[in-house]
Amino acid sequence: MLSEPISGHRNERHYVAIAKTVHMHDIPDTLPPLIPVVKQWMQERGIEAAGPDFFLYKSMNDRGELDCEAGFSVGQAVGGDDLVIAGSFPAGNYASLVYTGDFKDMMQAHVALENWIKSEGLTEKKVEADGRTDWGGRTEFYLVDPDFEPNPDKWQTEIVFQLED
Template sequence: MLSEPKTEFRPERPYLAIRKKVHMFDIPNALPPLIPEVKQWMDQRKIEPAGYDFFLYKSIDPQNELECEAGFPVARAVEGDEYVQAGAFPAGNYASLVYTGDFKYMMEAHKALESWIEAQGLKEKRETIEGTACWGSRTEVYLVDPTLEPNPEKWQTEIVFQLED
């Protein structure tokens, strides 16, 4: 199930994350284990998350390898290290929708948001460099923790794409 898409301006938002390059089909196995690693790193430094965990997709190459980050937003910018890196979602206009359901069908939510953006005459922030699509900010924010809610029909994920200004 999909919510009605919307657009909004979002201020810059700092985060902490682990960066990883993964094949599109390896996302379900490679990225989720990074979330507790980031959380443990933050806990050791007494840094509280300022929102839900996320996966940020930075780029995809012609072989379907993605540059990804898995982490948490934080209230203020803090230093990372060679493993957990500091970053920020840039200020700007974003399109989003909320997908409710099993993660295995989430690609359809991405496609629905892409189609909606195009139908509205908007453009996602992206560029292509040597065949690799580089996104401004393409994010999945996990609003319902599947470790706390076992029923996939109740899982909610906000899909967020940064738009061209």
């Protein structure tokens, strides 16, 4: 199930994450295990999460390999290290919707948001060249944690794409 898409301005949000390059088919096996590693790293440093965990998709090549980050928003800028990087979602305009359901069917939410952006006359922030797409930011925020809600029909994920200003 999909919510009605919306667009609007968002302020800058800092985060910590682990960066990984992964083939799209390997996302379910590769990215989720990074979340507890980031969470432990934060706990060891007394850093509180300022939102749910997320996967940020930064780019994809024509072989289906994605440059991703898995992490948590934090309340203020912090330093990273060799394992965990610090970054930020820049201030700007974003389009989003909430997908409710099993992660295996989430691609439909991405396609629906892409189509809505086009139908509204908006433009996603991205650069396409030489078989590679670099996005301004495509993020999945996991609003309902599967560790606490075993029914995948109740899982909720906010899908967010950065727009051109």
